[in-house]
Amino acid sequence: MFEDTIIAISTPPGYGGLGVVRLSGQDALRIAQSFFRPRSSQKTIPPRRPVLGKIYHPQEKCFFEEALLTYFPAPKTYTREDVVEISCHGSPLLLEEIVRLGIVAGARLARPGEFTLRAYLNGRLDILQAEAVLDLIKASSLQQARISFQQLEGSLSKTFRAVRQELIELISLLETNIEFPEEEVKITPTHIEKVLVSLINHLQSLIQSYALGKTFTEGLRLAIIGRANVGKSTLFNALCGEERAIVTHLPGTTRDYLEERILIKNSVFRVVDTAGLSNASHPAEKEGIKRSQERAQKAEGLLLVIDSSEKLTEEDRRLLHLFREKPKLIILNKIDRPVKTSPQDIQEEIPDSEIVSISALQGTNLTQLKERIHEIFVPQQDFGQEVILHQRQKVLLEQIKEGLERTRLLLKENQSEELLAEEIRQVFPAINELLGEVRTEEILENIFNQFCIGK
Numbered sequence: 042m043f044e045d046t047i048i049a050i051s052t053p054p055g056y057g058g059l060g061v062v063r064l065s066g067q068d069a070l071r072i073a074q075s076f077f078r079p080r081s082s083q084k085t086i087p088p089r090r091p092v093l094g095k096i097y098h099p100q101e102k103c104f105f106e107e108a109l110l111t112y113f114p115a116p117k118t119y120t121r122e123d124v125v126e127i128s129c130h131g132s133p134l135l136l137e138e139i140v141r142l143g144i145v146a147g148a149r150l151a152r153p154g155e156f157t158l159r160a161y162l163n164g165r166l167d168i169l170q171a172e173a174v175l176d177l178i179k180a181s182s183l184q185q186a187r188i189s190f191q192q193l194e195g196s197l198s199k200t201f202r203a204v205r206q207e208l209i210e211l212i213s214l215l216e217t218n219i220e221f222p223e224e225e226v227k228i229t230p231t232h233i234e235k236v237l238v239s240l241i242n243h244l245q246s247l248i249q250s251y252a253l254g255k256t257f258t259e260g261l262r263l264a265i266i267g268r269a270n271v272g273k274s275t276l277f278n279a280l281c282g283e284e285r286a287i288v289t290h291l292p293g294t295t296r297d298y299l300e301e302r303i304l305i306k307n308s309v310f311r312v313v314d315t316a317g318l319s320n321a322s323h324p325a326e327k328e329g330i331k332r333s334q335e336r337a338q339k340a341e342g343l344l345l346v347i348d349s350s351e352k353l354t355e356e357d358r359r360l361l362h363l364f365r366e367k368p369k370l371i372i373l374n375k376i377d378r379p380v381k382t383s384p385q386d387i388q389e390e391i392p393d394s395e396i397v398s399i400s401a402l403q404g405t406n407l408t409q410l411k412e413r414i415h416e417i418f419v420p421q422q423d424f425g426q427e428v429i430l431h432q433r434q435k436v437l438l439e440q441i442k443e444g445l446e447r448t449r450l451l452l453k454e455n456q457s458e459e460l461l462a463e464e465i466r467q468v469f470p471a472i473n474e475l476l477g478e479v480r481t482e483e484i485l486e487n488i489f490n491q492f493c494i495g496k
């Protein structure tokens with residue numbers, strides 16, 4: 042429990058019909074009563090019931106606002122501490138004056154996210170639920186709100202705890218073998234392999250769901266790359282439905298990247314136009330190319346544009362082989378002209394590549410292109426409630442999965458059970474961090490600094 046009592050305006054800045062000031066901490070009620078006078082003659086404030094009253098200014102000795110006060114005694118509150126909510130007119134001046142009176146009476150101004158931080162530190166929410174609070178406030182689609190709400194109710198925490206439980210069981214299986222080597226109960230490597238594979242698949246599905254999660258939140262980033270003059274900016278404009286980027290017949294037109302949000306079948310994408318990746322001479326062009334490469338690196342998917350009216354160049358080939366780990370759609374552009382590079386030519390270079398032929402200039406096959414974008418970059422499976430919305434979670438899940446894959450390799454090499462168990466133990470810090478059970482200042486700061494004051 043914390044010594045001090047915090048106070049903040051919990052409604053957004055600006056004028057509104059209503060505004061709410063919230064206090065949390067052991068002195069919440071005493072502090073509120075220093076400036077709040079109930080209308081009726083009642084002496085005590087009943088819990089969880091709004092009480093009508095007036096705000097009194099002790100220094101100016103006057104009443105200046107009418108308000109409703111609700112007192113929520115600990116521990117059944119958002120922060121598990123005593124909480125008082127004062128709702129009055131949504132005037133920034135009045136609300137700030139109430140906060141000031143609270144501070145005079147001994148409260149401290151809350152930092153961003155501090156109410157939720159207390160809820161977390163007092164064990165009311167785990168870290169995944171705290172993240173879900175933020176997601177819910179910032180939800181950019183109803184789908185995201187639905188998922189965040191389920192996660193706030195603990196769905197994701199339950200999933201991750203189950204994963205941890207399975208790991209613990211796996212270790213105890215291995216330990217049974219270590220302790221009773223000659224018993225009948227001996228667990229076979231096939232069985233261990235089965236448990237490992239099922240866990241790895243589950244983790245893989247969680248990791249993949251991040252791409253779906255992104256299309257509900259800020260949008261999945263797709264970088265349009267390709268050598269100069271192949272029609273990247275023309276395609277970018279066609280996808281955005283407006284003339285956003287400058288197009289000329291000269292190579293090296295785009296020098297800085299541009300980004301736009303587009304919606305395909307309810308999924309949000311952030312399409313990035315980049316500078317043509319080629320040998321540039323002008324310093325601005327060089328810098329543009331460097332930034333383009335960084336953008337491509339950061340993107341979740343790539344749209345690689347190739348000019349089908351020209352023969353494949355060395356540069357095209359290099360780009361085809363670049364970023365092999367990223368999902369990529371190859372776009373053969375300018376099919377309104379005689380074709381010199383066909384889908385077959387690309388398949389010969391990279392078998393099984395995803396290709397679509399278009400004319401960005403004339404708008405040919407754009408609908409088909411959008412459908413392919415959706416198919417390739419948005420995972421099509423149904424993840425149910427298990428959708429990851431945070432990179433933090435994805436990175437930790439990847440670490441856990443890698444650890445299990447190493448364990449699987451050791452199993453294949455017929456290594457001892459001790460070694461396998463040891464390898465699995467290595468992933469526990471990651472899963473505990475995922476659940477917020479190891480606290481580092483850095484994680485807490487990263488998460489709670491994204492909150493607004495008053496939440």
Ligand SMILES: Nc1nc2c(ncn2[C@@H]2O[C@H](COP(=O)(O)OP(=O)(O)OP(=O)(O)O)[C@@H](O)[C@H]2O)c(=O)[nH]1
Pocket residue numbers: 267268269270271272273274275276287288289290291292293294295296315316317318374375376377378399400401402403
């Ligand atoms: N015929 C034809 N011309 C096209 C097509 N798409 C783009 N172009 C033309 O190709 C030229 C280059 O187009 P941009 O969109 O500027 O190409 P870019 O890849 O962005 O070029 P940089 O920014 O210099 O890397 C322009 O003259 C476009 O009009 C197409 O589908 N067909």
Ligand SMILES: [Mg+2]
Pocket residue numbers: 273274275286287288294295315316317
């Ligand atoms: Mg361009």
